[in-house]
Amino acid sequence: MRYHSHVIVSLCIGAAAAAYTALPFTASYTAGVVIGSLLPDIDEPKSYVGRRSFGMANKVKEAFGHRGMTHSLVVWGVIAAIVLFESSSSFSFGFVLGYLFHILEDFLSVQGVPLLWPLQTKRYKLPLYRTGNFVEKLLFYSSFALLVYIGNEHQLFYEWMKSLSFDR
Ligand SMILES: [Zn+2]
Secondary structure, three states: OOHHHHHHHHHHHHHHHHHHOOOOOOHHHHHHHHHHHHHHHHHOOOOOOHHHOOOHHHHHHHHHOOOOHHHOHHHHHHHHHHHHHHOOOHHHHHHHHHHHHHHHHHHOEOOOEOOOOOOOOOOEOOOOEOOOOHHHHHHHHHHHHHHHHHHHHOOHHHHHHHHHHHOO
16 A cells, blocks of 8 residues: 555544544644554655665565564554553554554555564455555545545544644
8 A cells, every 4th residue: 555545544544533432633643643654664665654764664674574574463562552651642542543554454455464473474464455556546535535524524623723732
């Protein structure tokens, strides 16, 4: 999945999560979701974050391969525990969720993800789309529409704008 799809699909799920739970849809929450949804591809030098990783992506890819360790639920669990232990800000919650959504989104691709690495190297998938194909575009546009709908229906955009002045 391309980075913009990861961002929009994750924001859409993140908005739904905020609409139906006590999670606040603030600027820092959405910033967390966006960054979390991009970070797992740090293992691919050609990805959006990979190209901005000062060569780190090459090292991670060399060591573990693309869609390797950074796409594991085990690794996510460890990162989530550390991040939430350090801070329970809305940014942290957004980050932890965005990272999880990224793994879920790649799980729906034909390439799949090693969900249980390092316990298992098996790749799990529920193949819905291939990177950049028609189905991914469909996911992108329908998530965008759904995001606007949920945001409007639950006054999330209003909450978001308000957070710009109070959420520091
Ligand atoms: Zn990925």
